[in-house]
Amino acid sequence: xxxxxxxxxxxxxxxxxxxxxxxxxxxxxxxxxxxxxxxxxxxxxxxxxxxxxxxxxxxxxxxxxxxxxxxxxxxxxxxxxxxxxxxxxxxxxxxxxxxxxxxxxxxxxxxxxxxxxxxxxxxxxxxxxxxxxxxxxxxxxxxxxxxxxxxxxxxxxxxxxxxxxxxxxxxxxxxxxxxxxxxxxxxxxxxxxxxxxxxxxxxxxxxxxxxxxxxxxxxxxxxxxxxxxxx
Numbered sequence: 001x002x003x004x005x006x007x008x009x010x011x012x013x014x015x016x017x018x019x020x021x022x023x024x025x026x027x028x029x030x031x032x033x034x035x036x037x038x039x040x041x042x043x044x045x046x047x048x049x050x051x052x053x054x055x056x057x058x059x060x061x062x063x064x065x066x067x068x069x070x071x072x073x074x075x076x077x078x079x080x081x082x083x084x085x086x087x088x089x090x091x092x093x094x095x096x097x098x099x100x101x102x103x104x105x106x107x108x109x110x111x112x113x114x115x116x117x118x119x120x121x122x123x124x125x126x127x128x129x130x131x132x133x134x135x136x137x138x139x140x141x142x143x144x145x146x147x148x149x150x151x152x153x154x155x156x157x158x159x160x161x162x163x164x165x166x167x168x169x170x171x172x173x174x175x176x177x178x179x180x181x182x183x184x185x186x187x188x189x190x191x192x193x194x195x196x197x198x199x200x201x202x203x204x205x206x207x208x209x210x211x212x213x214x215x216x217x218x219x220x221x222x223x224x225x226x227x228x229x230x231x
Contacts, residue, residue, distance in 0.1 A: 015085035044116035
C-alpha cells in the first residue's frame with residue numbers, strides 16, 4: 001500500500017500485480033481468453049477496490065494449469081511479495097489446477113491473494129472452491145470414461161433391451177454417486193462451519209457447479225447430498 005502526498009493530503013493507494021493464463025497458443029493468439037480475464041480483473045478493481053489502486057505489474061503465461069513452475073507466474077508472485085502488493089487473478093484455476101499448490105500460495109504469509117470471481121471470499125472459502133474444482137475435474141474424467149465404456153458395451157450385441165436398460169441404469173447410478181462424492185467435498189465442510197443450506201447452494205452456484213440435471217442448486221438438493229452421504 002502506497003501513501004501519496006497530494007496537495008498536503010495523504011492518500012492511500014492499493015498496489016496490485018495481475019496474472020492471466022491460457023492453456024494453448026491458439027487461445028493466446030486469439031486474445032479472447034485473456035480479454036475475458038482482463039475484463040474480470042478490471043471489474044474487480046472498479047467495484048471492489050475500496051481505495052485508489054495501482055497495477056504495478058501485469059504478467060501472462062500460455063501454459064497448462066497443470067504446470068506449476070510457469071515463468072510469468074513466478075515473476076508475478078515475486079513482484080507481489082517484494083512490493084507488498086496483492087496478486088490478483090480472474091479465476092482460481094488461472095493460478096493452478098492443483099489444490100496443494102493453491103493452498104501453499106494462500107498459506108504464504110508474505111503473499112496477499114485476491115480472486116476476481118470470488119471478490120468477498122476468505123482463504124477458507126477459496127480453499128474449498130479450489131478443492132471442489134479439482135474434484136469436479138476428476139469427476140468429469142471419470143464420467144467420460146464411464147460414457148465411453150457404456151458406448152462400447154452398447155455397440156456390442158446385447159441379449160435384449162432389458163440388458164441395455166440395466167447397463168444404462170448402472171452407469172447413471174455410478175455417475176450419481178460420483179457426483180455426490182464430488183459435491184460433498186464442499187458441502188460438508190461448509191455445513192460443519194455453520195453455513196445454512198441456502199448459503200451452501202449459493203456457494204455451489206458461484207463456483208459454477210450444476211446439479212446432475214444441469215440446473216441450479218436449492219437448499220433441498222443440498223440436503224439430499226448430505227443425506228446420501230450419511231447413508
